[in-house]
Amino acid sequence: MSEATLLAVFEDLDPAASAIEKLHEMGVGDENINVISGVPVAHKILGRPHPWTNVSKLSMGGAIAGFAFGIFLNFGTPHLYGVHVGGQYITPIPPGAIVTFEMTMLFALLATFLGVFLDSYFPNYRPLEYVGEVSDGKIAVFFRISEADAKKFTDAMNTLGAESVKPAEARQL
Amino acid sequence: MTATSKYLSGAKEAHDSHHQEEDPKQYLMYDPKPRGEMNAMVMESMHTTSWKFWVVLGVLAFLVVTCFFFAWGYMIDEGLYVGGVMRPSYWGIFLVNTVFWIGISHAGTFISAILRVFKAEFRRPFTRAAELMTTFGLIQAGASIFMHMGRVWLSYWMLPIPNARQLWPNFHSPLMWDLLAITTYVLGSTMYLFLPLIPDLAMARDRSTGWRKTFYKILALGFRGTEGEWRHLTVAMNFFAFAIIPVMFSVHTIVSWDFAMAMRPGWSSSVFGPYFVLGALHSGMGAVAMVLFVMRATMKHMDYFIRKEHFDALGKLMLMVTFAYTYFFFNDYIVQWYGGDKATDTLLHWLEEGPMAWMFIQFVFFNIVIPPLLLWSKKVRETPWLLALIGLMINVGMYWERYLIIPVMLTINRMPFTWKLFQPRIEIFLTIGTFSMFLLFYMIVSRLIPLIPVWEVQEGQMTHSLRKVGKAKLPTISEFE
Numbered sequence: 001m002s003e004a005t006l007l008a009v010f011e012d013l014d015p016a017a018s019a020i021e022k023l024h025e026m027g028v029g030d031e032n033i034n035v036i037s038g039v040p041v042a043h044k045i046l047g048r049p050h051p052w053t054n055v056s057k058l059s060m061g062g063a064i065a066g067f068a069f070g071i072f073l074n075f076g077t078p079h080l081y082g083v084h085v086g087g088q089y090i091t092p093i094p095p096g097a098i099v100t101f102e103m104t105m106l107f108a109l110l111a112t113f114l115g116v117f118l119d120s121y122f123p124n125y126r127p128l129e130y131v132g133e134v135s136d137g138k139i140a141v142f143f144r145i146s147e148a149d150a151k152k153f154t155d156a157m158n159t160l161g162a163e164s165v166k167p168a169e170a171r172q173l
Numbered sequence: 174m175t176a177t178s179k180y181l182s183g184a185k186e187a188h189d190s191h192h193q194e195e196d197p198k199q200y201l202m203y204d205p206k207p208r209g210e211m212n213a214m215v216m217e218s219m220h221t222t223s224w225k226f227w228v229v230l231g232v233l234a235f236l237v238v239t240c241f242f243f244a245w246g247y248m249i250d251e252g253l254y255v256g257g258v259m260r261p262s263y264w265g266i267f268l269v270n271t272v273f274w275i276g277i278s279h280a281g282t283f284i285s286a287i288l289r290v291f292k293a294e295f296r297r298p299f300t301r302a303a304e305l306m307t308t309f310g311l312i313q314a315g316a317s318i319f320m321h322m323g324r325v326w327l328s329y330w331m332l333p334i335p336n337a338r339q340l341w342p343n344f345h346s347p348l349m350w351d352l353l354a355i356t357t358y359v360l361g362s363t364m365y366l367f368l369p370l371i372p373d374l375a376m377a378r379d380r381s382t383g384w385r386k387t388f389y390k391i392l393a394l395g396f397r398g399t400e401g402e403w404r405h406l407t408v409a410m411n412f413f414a415f416a417i418i419p420v421m422f423s424v425h426t427i428v429s430w431d432f433a434m435a436m437r438p439g440w441s442s443s444v445f446g447p448y449f450v451l452g453a454l455h456s457g458m459g460a461v462a463m464v465l466f467v468m469r470a471t472m473k474h475m476d477y478f479i480r481k482e483h484f485d486a487l488g489k490l491m492l493m494v495t496f497a498y499t500y501f502f503f504n505d506y507i508v509q510w511y512g513g514d515k516a517t518d519t520l521l522h523w524l525e526e527g528p529m530a531w532m533f534i535q536f537v538f539f540n541i542v543i544p545p546l547l548l549w550s551k552k553v554r555e556t557p558w559l560l561a562l563i564g565l566m567i568n569v570g571m572y573w574e575r576y577l578i579i580p581v582m583l584t585i586n587r588m589p590f591t592w593k594l595f596q597p598r599i600e601i602f603l604t605i606g607t608f609s610m611f612l613l614f615y616m617i618v619s620r621l622i623p624l625i626p627v628w629e630v631q632e633g634q635m636t637h638s639l640r641k642v643g644k645a646k647l648p649t650i651s652e653f654e
Contacts, residue, residue, distance in 0.1 A: 034400065036397050036398045036400075037403070038208060038372070038376070038398055038628060038631065039631055040404075040406070040407050040632065041403070042652075043400065051400045051401050051404040052401075053405050055405050055409050055412070056408055056412065059412050059416075073333055073341075073344050074344055077335070077341035077344070080339050080340075080341060081335075081338060081339045081340045081341070095344065095345040095350070096344075098353075098354075098423075099344045102350070102353040102354050102357050102420075102423065105357055105361070105416060105420050105423075106353075106360065108412075108416060109357070109361045109364060109413065109417070109420075110364075112364075112413065113367075113368070116368065116405045116406060119401070120394075120401065120405050120406075121395075122395060123394040123395055124395030125390070126395075132379040134397070135208075135212065135372075135375060135379050135380075136208050136212060137207065173375075173379075173395060
């Protein structure tokens, strides 16, 4: 049985939330639904599962890598070519704390930034399913269903106040 | 009507008007417009330019070419002797400019990150304008350091890479900490500027044609606004907001250590770290007031997004920072004054009565005396040109403060036979060059990227509402995230 992806555009959050509830009732699982919006909307407002993200884990990974690099710069490099002056330690701790802090933060910030790219698959210049009205504040709900049920779902979305319901088409953004 | 009853009725009117209910629509968050309309307003503000804009742009471009690139090229070709740096003032205006621009850069982080962490709603329309100041300010700070290096092509010697004999740079020098801290701050603040910009670039992409469409399409990275994309973005922005704050504090503290680590009169002070950070915020806030005034006065539709309430809030922040700055200034000054060190005594007397006393007096008046006298008044805070003028005054004063700390305090040292007042030469042109470049970048970017984060404004407007409690309508804020 062939599948179709429909795109329903809603003016506001309330009808969009009702539409998602209706889709659940009609047997469409969360894995077959996607919502795009012009502002971040908490999952609980739309009755959606909590979206996963690896960004915080990557931040932590970056911080650990940065900490290790800072330790290497401070306490590793002076020993590669030891220059001992006046019997003083070549690896004092207080200046080391400063460099280690900066490296920890730098790597953590870089990893966080890259994490957004990795998790969101940025940059992505391929044709994608999208409607420009989203950046005008509309809420778009995509859902994948069997092609035979398209009429039934279109009617249901229209009843719940969708401004338009049409087959989603991938287009160049 | 007797004079007494006239007085009483007048007093009643004044009392009633004072207690009249405020119109909530005067606040941006309670005066929403459809998102499409706000998008159109921001796009129009980017596209509309008058001939005056191009004239100013042309003048700035000319100044950048002559005072920045040509003057710097000439100095590289001839050597540092064309500048005024010589014994005893080996650190001249280049370092003054570095400290000044890093100070300016602190406003962006303070406005954007700290106010985001504390959920201060008034920040929403002008976070980007402040963040841009951070990035452009740091570019000028970096350029000033490179100018000061003289043989700028050898700057890679500071990078953490070993030479042919496996000898690495010495990371125990405050100058190396500067390199690491400023690099971290430049990269961190640029990434922090870019992340919240992505949804607005996507908005601009959807409304553009021709070369602009291609430009926004590349920068928007294919952002659509899916649940996942928003989730990754908001988690990252929250992380940045928290993480960039200690980085910001560390940068100017480390800059202060360039001075405080040396046993020099006027420099060796344990409060230099927080004193510098407060000074940076002081000048940064003033610069934000100036930028907001210019944006509102010159760009279309900005009076909708940037209102009296924003100037009022900024004025309150400036007042608070002024008090904190005054506290640290007094603390630094009085401890040195009581110290009894002969060289420090001479320096302090020299500041008050010497040939640079006019600079010291201006600094004290512009930064410590005048701002609190004016900023307590709501009328002053809500008058954009007046707040911008106070901002300008603070920045002039802060520039003088850095001038006094660097070349002047280097002049009055423990070896009177070396005393020689610093006379800037080519540095004057290079300073004009850095200021021109900062303004030029700002003007160009104001026509290329949305200066107002429209999605953040809409998000704010969606979360604000008026709730009826008894007979009054009270502002209520909910959270979407």
